[in-house]
Amino acid sequence: MNNYLAAYGLKTIPFNITSDPDFFYRSSTHKEVLSTLIFGLRQKKGLMAVIGEVGTGKTTLCKVFLNHLPKEVKTSVIFSSPQFSQTQLLKNILDDFGLKRERKNRFDLIKNLNSFLIDTSLSGGNALLVIDEAQNLTPKQLEQIRLLSNLETSREKLLQILLVGQPELEDKLNNFKLRQIKQRIGIKCRLLPLREDEIKQYIQYRIDKAGVSILSIEPECYKIIYQFSQGIPRLINLLCERVLLLGFVQEKNQINPSMLKVCIEELQ
Template identity: 45%
Template sequence: MYQSYYGFTEMPFHITPDPKFLYLSNTHQEALQHLKYGVHEKKGFIVLIGEVGCGKTTLCRKFLSELDPAHYDTALVLNPRVTETQMLKAILTELGEPNLARSKNDLVAQMNQVLLDRIAKGREIVLIIDEAQNLSFEVFEQVRLLSNLETDKQKLLQIVLMGQTELKDRLAAEELRQLRQRILVHYELRPFTRDEMDRYISHRLTVSGSMGRPHFTSWALRRLYKSSRGIPRIINNLCDKSLLSAFIRESDEVNYWDARRAARDLERLTD
């Protein structure tokens, strides 16, 4: 509704993980560098943890877009609520393998051969598992065993586990002590600071084609930060509702009352 009124080329506060809208705060920049370092240095296991809505998936897509497709093959698993066999099939399917073995043992053998063939051709293989806190202990163990696949000189597979803060508790379990010992790169995303949130909102408005309108007042921004706690997804929801409120008033200024109304609407939805 408000897109044409404010002259946006597209909606500024969609919650879809579009890398174009990625704002690299200090914590996101550090997280991206940890991912790059872990993969380029072949560290084997890399863990990225963050609160719900902190931008892990968007950051992941940014990371994937910066891997050279001429050198890297990637597999992204988005649904980790699977059995060991289903996980193996999902990885091979993501890698573009058309004919899959049936049994778990045969799938592991096929995986090993596929990885060896690709390494021999100069490829690097990166597996990313999103929402990894939902993996069963059995699938965690299967993933750990995949990390055993190696030549005399290198691991065949670089594995990135991404998940919510519950992933820390899962990895702390006694059953996963062997996997935990193999995690050489670990980073936890932090929410935005107040200054970062202000720059984030300005960035998204600019990317969407804003020519200076609408304007968020300092009191509106203060209310948005209090309600969002610096979490990008919540900021997006609140800004979208605040813009709608300002549009209804036919105003070029998003004020405190617009932000307060947006916060109360969101609270009613989440109660």
């Protein structure tokens, strides 16, 4: 791997598939969702939801959002799992807020959380709960979230909740039995794939971030990358990573369409 990086003059792997906020490219859709979330949080909108296809950058966007929050915002970030009981879910939320939770039952946990939220609000702060992979939430867990979204003073919501999930989350929320939670979502936004004209900038941005590079990509490549990925960043990364490796093996500094086609065949 080091040889591969050295061959291209790179400091780090440009197309990792982990969600690294340092590599965040501000595409039109990512920018729009990010500013909507900042607005929603400031306005204390209560429940917010971001829906996006697999690999569009939801987790990365959450990390960027969280990294930019002022200190007065207390956060709890959890990844949902259908295995959690309602009590377990609450415990995880409290844990990530950094709250002690000796007392065990659900009522006590909510009381605990509530007094933390009131203190936070009184000291001019705000509290944000982020639930990633929210498409995995069970109806019972969603009901629990709804109850948390009830925590409020007469003036404002005490807890801002951001649900982040794949389109299955939206299907769940459309379930008639869950209409009560759906009605409470103050902000709902959609994270879209990159536009075709953003692919080149996205790729160039990641290559530049990875260090000064002697790598070049023939202009015809971008259309092929778009056709394969449909603008989904994780698929762009998968393909680009592979073609860079192929280039390294073939000792080429220039990526061309036929190299891409070889990689696409391997990936399909």
